[in-house]
Amino acid sequence: MAGLITLNPLNQRRWESFCHNRRAFWSLWIFLFLFLLTLIAEVVANDKPLLVKYDNQFYFPFLYNYPETTFGGDFELETDYRQEYARELIEPHGWMFWPPIRYSYDTINYKRVAPAPPSGENWLGTDDQGRDVLARVIYGFRISVLFGLTLTLFSSLIGVTAGAFQGYYGGKIDLFGQRFIDIWSGLPVLYLLIILSSFVEPGFWWLLGIMMLFSWMALVDVVRAEFLRGRNLEYVRAARALGMNNSRVMFRHILPNAMVATLTFMPFILTGAITTLTSLDFLGFGLPAGSPSLGELIAQGKANLHAPWLGITAFVTLSVMLTLLVFIGEGARDAMDPRK
DSSP, X not given: OTTTSOOOHHHHHHHHHHHHOHHHHHHHHHHHHHHHHHHTHXXXXXXXOSEEEETTEXXXXXXXXXXXXXXXXXXXXXXOTTSHHHHHHHGGGEEEEXXXXXXXXXXXOTTSOSSOOOOSSSTTOBOTTSBBHHHHHHHHHHHHHHHHHHHHHHHHHHHHHHHHHHHHHOHHHHHHXXXXXXXXXXXXXXXXXXHHHHHSOOOHHHHHHXXXXXXXXXXXXXXXXXXXXXXXSHHHHHHHHTTOOXXXXXXXXXXXXXXXXXXXXXXXXXXXXXXXXXXXXXXXXXXXXXXXXXXXXXXXXXXXXXXXXXXXXXXXXXXXXXXXXXXXXXXXXXXXXXXX
């Protein structure tokens, strides 16, 4: 990768240092592989074929909804490709190409008594509603990571901006800002999230907004310290003496140095966001009912101790995800450490 992207000598040394940490290096590639796999979850796990050939024409059911009349049926209803009737319509005139897992996250297997143990049909079994566990894990992994990445991005923007203004201007701005953070960070965050989530119907963006109220504080102290140190450096004083405005000095000259420390915290902020979402889902205050969620799967495992595959699957998935992110964070921290 370093050969494909032009890096300055300092970043080149940081990347090489990160690559020398084999645990972090392989954790990064494993996590990226799993995440990219879940981004195309509709191609991996779906209750609709990826491709249908009917009368020498090709159709893509996983992208578009086709009525039964498209394949010679009598009704304008959406085709249910898992039914024997649909196969009888299509197979004499063509074929269907299915994904490796013939279940989506909300597809119910009525042929087995729920919760059903792992089998050749449901590789990780079904949950207490008859839905395929592996399909729900794939979709749940994607939602958890996308939620965590989105929250990390927006929280970092707010936290970096707040820390930059406090550290650069100092004085009353820094004083009142720190007192506000001391009070705000002392609030019982999880309880407040539960209370706020109980007032409205939970959703992805609503939860994101609620959690953003508290998660931005993680970076303020780090950025503030870097700006307090950097604002008195000679090149910053020279820039101000030449008449450069404060915003340009802050974000062009001081911020790049502050971002070194900021980037090392981001994987840990991501793990915290995923853990909080999982906790809310476990308690029933997270994503809407029926959404593929690792927290909901853990709650099902707790409620169905006679179906150990539910709790074990959720625990292993969450453990692997968080462990990979922690290893990546440790590698980034060591690579950014100027002492190394």
